[in-house]
Structure formats: structure tokens, C-alpha cells
Amino acid sequence: MAIDIMTWLGEQCTAIAALEAKAAAQISAGDSTAYRATMQEKATVLAGLAMRAEPALASCPEEKRNTIRAQLNNFSASAQNALSIGSVFYMSALLYPDEHKAGQPNNLELYRDTLAKTL
Numbered sequence: 001m002a003i004d005i006m007t008w009l010g011e012q013c014t015a016i017a018a019l020e021a022k023a024a025a026q027i028s029a030g031d032s033t034a035y036r037a038t039m040q041e042k043a044t045v046l047a048g049l050a051m052r053a054e055p056a057l058a059s060c061p062e063e064k065r066n067t068i069r070a071q072l073n074n075f076s077a078s079a080q081n082a083l084s085i086g087s088v089f090y091m092s093a094l095l096y097p098d099e100h101k102a103g104q105p106n107n108l109e110l111y112r113d114t115l116a117k118t119l
Contacts, residue, residue: 005068006119008056009112015045016095016108023092039091046079046094046108060119071111 023038050072057065075095082090095106105113 003056004059005053005056006112006116008053009108009115012045012049013109013112016042016106019045036088039088040083043079043082043091043094047076047083049079050076064119068115075108075111 019038019042023035023042026032026035026038050069053069053072057069060068079091079094082094095108097107100106
């Protein structure tokens with residue numbers, strides 16, 4: 001049985017949040033090597049987001065699949081770019097607008113919430 005897109009997207013948001021919490025603890029402890037590795041893991045997860053979404057897209061109405069796919073491709077493309085240039089700062093900033101404040105949802109979480117209202 002294929003997983004529902006909303007369930008899958010929620011799992012992705014949870015995984016990213018866990019990586020960011022792990023990275024925050026690492027940087028607080030002064031472990032920049034571990035922090036870099038965790039940021040690379042975050043970017044790698046995001047880079048594969050669109051590809052991994054394909055099975056879950058089957059749960060979406062056909063007329064919405066291409067729009068959802070395109071948005072997920074945007075998230076993936078940004079992460080692929082961050083990985084290609086190797087910028088830890090860029091990797092850490094993935095999903096966050098310039099004006100983001102701690103405790104606010106990131107762009108993937110905002111997209112998940114918006115998508116939930118339209119499906």
C-alpha cells in the first residue's frame with residue numbers, strides 16, 4: 001500500500017527537525033566537524049526529497065501531482081546546490097527565509113500545512 005503524501009511529508013518534516021536539533025546540540029558543544037556532517041545529512045535528505053516523493057504522489061489527485069512535484073523539486077534543487085558548493089552556511093539556511101525567527105515553521109513545514117488545506 002502506498003503511503004499518503006501528507007503522512008510522508010510529515011515524516012520528512014520530522015526527520016529534518018531531528019537533524020536540525022542534533023546539529024544545534026553539536027554546534028552548542030563546539031563540535032563543528034559533527035555539525036558539518038549533520039548539515040550535509042540534512043542537505044542530502046532534502047536533495048532526494050522529490051525523488052523519494054514519487055510513491056507518495058500516487059495518493060494525490062492527478063491534477064495536483066505536477067504542482068506538488070514541482071514544489072518538491074524546488075526544495076531538492078536548493079539542497080543539491082548547497083551540496084555542490086559545499087557551503088555549511090547554505091546547508092543550514094535551507095528551508096528558512098531571511099526573516100525567519102526561532103520557533104516559526106520552516107518552508108517545508110509551511111508547504112506541508114498549505115498542502116493539507118488544498119488536498
